[in-house]
Amino acid sequence: MKNCPKCGQARQGEAFKCPSCDVFYSQLDEILYEEQQLLEKNTFKGLVKRVLVADNRQLALRAELAAIWKQTPLQTKISLWTIFAFVFALVVTVL
Numbered sequence: 001m002k003n004c005p006k007c008g009q010a011r012q013g014e015a016f017k018c019p020s021c022d023v024f025y026s027q028l029d030e031i032l033y034e035e036q037q038l039l040e041k042n043t044f045k046g047l048v049k050r051v052l053v054a055d056n057r058q059l060a061l062r063a064e065l066a067a068i069w070k071q072t073p074l075q076t077k078i079s080l081w082t083i084f085a086f087v088f089a090l091v092v093t094v095l
Contacts, residue, residue: 004018004020004025005023005025006018006021006023007020007021007023009021011025016030016036017029017033050064
């Protein structure tokens with residue numbers, strides 16, 4: 001769709017929404033926009049954006065890391081702790 005269905009303003013570039021009235025140009029654009037938001041939410045880039053936008057960045061970073069740790073499977077956590085313990089043991093014996 002080349003024009004906004006509500007105000008008739010011409011579409012500029014690959015934008016999903018009309019800049020003046022904030023209405024999606026078509027239903028397909030709305031679906032693509034939601035999918036893009038979901039993909040960005042689950043990426044490192046999305047995590048960095050959420051932390052940088054937050055008022056308290058340190059608290060936001062802690063919350064994001066806690067959420068990542070909660071989503072991590074138990075087998076992965078056990079593997080990480082085993083690797084950490086092994087590296088710690090190697091460093092202690094060298095010192």
